[in-house]
Amino acid sequence: xxxxxxxxxxxxxxxxxxxxxxxxxxxxxxxxxxxxxxxxxxxxxxxxxxxxxxxxxxxxxxxxxxxxxxxxxxxxxxxxxxxxxxxxxxxxxxxxxxxxxxxxxxxxxxxxxxxxxxxxxxxxxxxxxxxxxxxxxxxxxxxxxxxxxxxxxxxxxxxxxxxxxxxxxxxxxxxxxxxxxxxxxxxxxxxxxxxxxxxxxxxxxxxxxxxxxxxxxxxxxxxxxxxxxxxxxxxxxxxxxxxxxxxxxxxxxxxxxxxxxxxxxxxxxxxxxxxxxxxxxxxxxxxxxxxxxxxxx
Ligand SMILES: [Zn+2]
Numbered sequence: 210x211x212x213x214x215x216x217x218x219x220x221x222x223x224x225x226x227x228x229x230x231x232x233x234x235x236x237x238x239x240x241x242x243x244x245x246x247x248x249x250x251x252x253x254x255x256x257x258x259x260x261x262x263x264x265x266x267x268x269x270x271x272x273x274x275x276x277x278x279x280x281x282x283x284x285x286x287x288x289x290x291x292x293x294x295x296x297x298x299x300x301x302x303x304x305x306x307x308x309x310x311x312x313x314x315x316x317x318x319x320x321x322x323x324x325x326x327x328x329x330x331x332x333x334x335x336x337x338x339x340x341x342x343x344x345x346x347x348x349x350x351x352x353x354x355x356x357x358x359x360x361x362x363x364x365x366x367x368x369x370x371x372x373x374x375x376x377x378x379x380x381x382x383x384x385x386x387x388x389x390x391x392x393x394x395x396x397x398x399x400x401x402x403x404x405x406x407x408x409x410x411x412x413x414x415x416x417x418x419x420x421x422x423x424x425x426x427x428x429x430x431x432x433x434x435x436x437x438x439x440x441x442x443x444x445x446x447x448x449x450x451x452x453x454x455x456x457x458x459x460x461x462x463x464x465x466x467x468x469x470x471x472x473x474x475x476x477x478x479x480x481x482x483x484x485x486x487x488x489x490x491x492x493x494x495x496x497x498x499x500x501x502x503x504x505x506x
Contacts, residue, residue, distance in 0.1 A: 229284060229321040233313050236289070240306055247303035248310055257311045258373065264329055265320025266290075267312035271304045280304040282312070283323030292325050363417065366424040380425050387418045387434050395441045398448060405452045408445050412463035415442055419470035427477035435471045436492065442467055443496035450498060464500035 237245060251257060251271060260269040266283015273295075280293035282305040291305030301309075312319075331339070342350060358365035366383070369375045394411040397403060415438045422431050446460040471492075475485050493501040 229319050231313065231319055236309065236313075241300055244300060244303050244306055248306035251303060251307040252310055257307050259371075260308065260311050260315055260317070262317060264325065265323030266325070267308050267317050267319075268326075269308045269311055271307055273304060278304050280308050281326050282306070282309045283325060284319055284321055285323055285325060287321075290323075290325055292327055363421050363424065366421050370424055375425060380428070383418070383422050383425055384428075384430060384434060387415070387422055387431075387438060390415050390418055391434065391437050391441050394438075394445065398445065405448065405456055408448050409456065409458040412442055412445060412449075412458060412460075416463045416466040416470075419467050423470045423473045427474040429478065432471065432474045432478060435467060435474060439464075439467050439471060439492060439500055440495060443498045443500040446498040446500055460498065460500070464502075468501055 240248070251273060256272045257269050258272075260267060263281060264283060266281055268279055268281040271278045271280060276295070278294045280291060280295075280302065282289060282291045282301070284290070289301065289309070291301045291309075293302045293304045295302050295304055345353070354368065358368050366375070366379070369379065390411070394415055397407050397411045419435050419438055422435065425431070442463055446464060449456050449458065449460045468489075472485065472489075475488065479485070489501060490503060493503050
C-alpha cells in the first residue's frame, strides 16, 4: 500500500539524493485529522519501537492491538510515501505516520530520493527465501526459527535482541563464554600434544563468540575481553603462519572478525574516530603477527 503527501521542503537545489529538511508542522497539517490522532495515540501508547533508517526513509515496528506491523515511510519523487502491511485505505496510514513522528523526534536524516521496500532491489536468493516464508504457516515458521536459535548462538542473540528480550544474564553469559575461551586459547599450545587444528578451532570459536558479544549492548568489560582475545589470537596466529602449507584456516579468518568486533564495540562506547585510531595503533604495536593491520583498516 502506498500513499503520498506532497509538500517536502528541500534544502536548496541540487541532487535529489541529498538529505532534506522536513517542515514538521506542515506535515502534521497535511495528514487527515483522524489519522494524525491515531498516530499520536500509537506513540503515546509506546507502540513504536525499533526505529531505523531504511532505504533513505524510516521504518519501525508498530504494535496496534494484536497486530505487529513494520511500516516504512520516506520521500519518493518529492512526496512522503508510506508502505505498510495494514494495506490501509489509500492515504498514509496511522502506522506510517507514527513512524514519521518518531523519526522527527529522533532527528533521523531523510533522503530526498528514498527507495521504498517494495522497490528495493533484492538478490534472487533472498526473494526465494522470502517466498518460502510466505508459504509457511506461522507455527511452521516459528518452529524453524526456534530450531535455528537452539543451534546457533549468534542467531539466537539476534532473535532475542530484535524482540527486545536480551537481559543482563545474556550479557554475563556471553562475557563468561568469551573469557573462558580466551583463557583456554591462551594455553592451547602449551604442552607437547597440540596440533594445528586445535589452534584453528580455538581461533574460530574466539571469533564466533566475539561476534555474539557485539550483538549485545557494548560495555568496557566486553571491549577489554575482545582486546585480550586479539592479543591471545595474535600469539596463536604465529603458529598458523609457520604452518601455512598445512593449515585449513588463514589467520585473518579469525583476526578480521575479532578486530571488527573490537571496532564495533569501541564505536558504540566512544564515537571519536581519533581515539579509535590511537587505540588501534597501540593494539597493533602489541600484535607482531599482524592481527591488527593498520594498512588494511
Ligand atoms: Zn498501516
